[in-house]
Amino acid sequence: MKQINKLKKQYNDIEIPSELDEVVKQTIQRATITKKRRSPVKRWSLGVAVAVAMFVGSINVSPAFANSLVNIPVLGSIVEVFTVQTLTMDKETYQANLKTPAISGLDSEGLQTALNEKYIEENKELFKQFKADVADMEKVGAGHMGIDSGYEVKTDTEQLLSIARFEVNMVGSSSTTMQYDTIDKQNNILITLPSLFKDDSYVEIISAYIKDDIKQQMKDDKNAAYLTSEGADPEFHSIQANQNFYITADHKLVISFDKYEIAAGYMGVVTFEIPSDILSDVLVGDTYIQ
Structure with missing residues (x-):
């Protein structure tokens, strides 16, 4: 429980970059250009960022590379998915309830952090846009609108974790959009189709x-x-x-x-x-x- 509370505080304090991909690219570029000595902590953090970029890049570019990794015996760890943040609005005709998932327990802290930051940023942007839409509708003095987001763990085995994230928009009728992430927990790979x-x-x-x-x-x-x-x-x-x-x-x-x-x-x-x-x-x- 202490670990989860600690994680929640860390995630709430994170200043999310506007483009996560750009941050990773810049990190790799800095690693190539600079030759200055870094402290052990900074070198470790940089290594994690580069490692996740290499792993995700390799799995997308070379399916054979991903397949070769699955034969490596790896001790599994306890991976958990929990709600790290809830953003809400409850007005007479405007409601929002955005639940943000977070993952803990992946062996690759780089991959775990990248996913968690993505989830937080997505919901922050959804809530920001919703508040802007509400402000516009309040100016004309009418309207009913709602938004709901959440997640469901579709698969959780020793090897695989599949997380479904949904967004429901309610303006007159409702629409639902889905996003999925499937992770090889043993090899710390984000699997793409x-x-x-x-x-x-x-x-x-x-x-x-x-x-x-x-x-x-x-x-x-x-x-x-x-x-x-x-x-x-x-x-x-x-x-x-x-x-x-x-x-x-x-x-x-x-x-x-x-x-x-x-x-x-x-x-x-x-x-x-x-x-x-x-x-x-x-x-x-x-x-x-x-």
């Missing part, structure tokens, strides 16, 4: 499966209201290369679409679990997806 595959052929394979599944759902269930074009064919054509996803505890790939993205609003956030057998030929390995 492209990093799971040998090449970009996965986009076509997954898209074809989803399109067929949509057609089957609409045939079997009259309440399945996906967006359609002329001839009642699904309007959906293809996932993005970096489409929202997470990995389940039993190593299945789940592709996610935001509310209204490919279906009627009442269907909410729509997800598809992709059969692993149709992916086997294009996967880098079978460590994450089985």
Whole structure:
């Protein structure tokens, strides 16, 4: 409990950079240019920043590199996800409730700090924009508006941690957007969708499966209201290369679409679990997806 309270205080005191990526780049540049001696603490901090940049960069550039790491035996640590900050507003017609997650226990403090700072900055920006929108609406003397954000741990195994973060905007009707982070806790890697595959052929394979599944759902269930074009064919054509996803505890790939993205609003956030057998030929390995 003392550790969590200490972490909360540290996170609340953090001055978040406007662009985290730029901070990492500048850190690496400073490491290359300067040859001055640093204290042990400063050298350690710089090493962490460079290490996380190298790890995240390598996993995005070289899927084979990521796959080679998974065979390294690493002792697991206790990783926790908790609410570090809540930003609220409760006026007669304006409500906000933004819960910010934080991760503790990752072996890579650089990766952990980068993620935690990102989560804090995202909610701070959401709250700042919400307050500005409220001020604009109050000037005209009318309006109802709300915003809600939070998170859910989708997967937490000895190896994998998948965190889903949601944002619900309520102006008349509501819209929901999702973001996911999936982490290899043993090797301290932030997994991206492209990093799971040998090449970009996965986009076509997954898209074809989803399109067929949509057609089957609409045939079997009259309440399945996906967006359609002329001839009642699904309007959906293809996932993005970096489409929202997470990995389940039993190593299945789940592709996610935001509310209204490919279906009627009442269907909410729509997800598809992709059969692993149709992916086997294009996967880098079978460590994450089985």
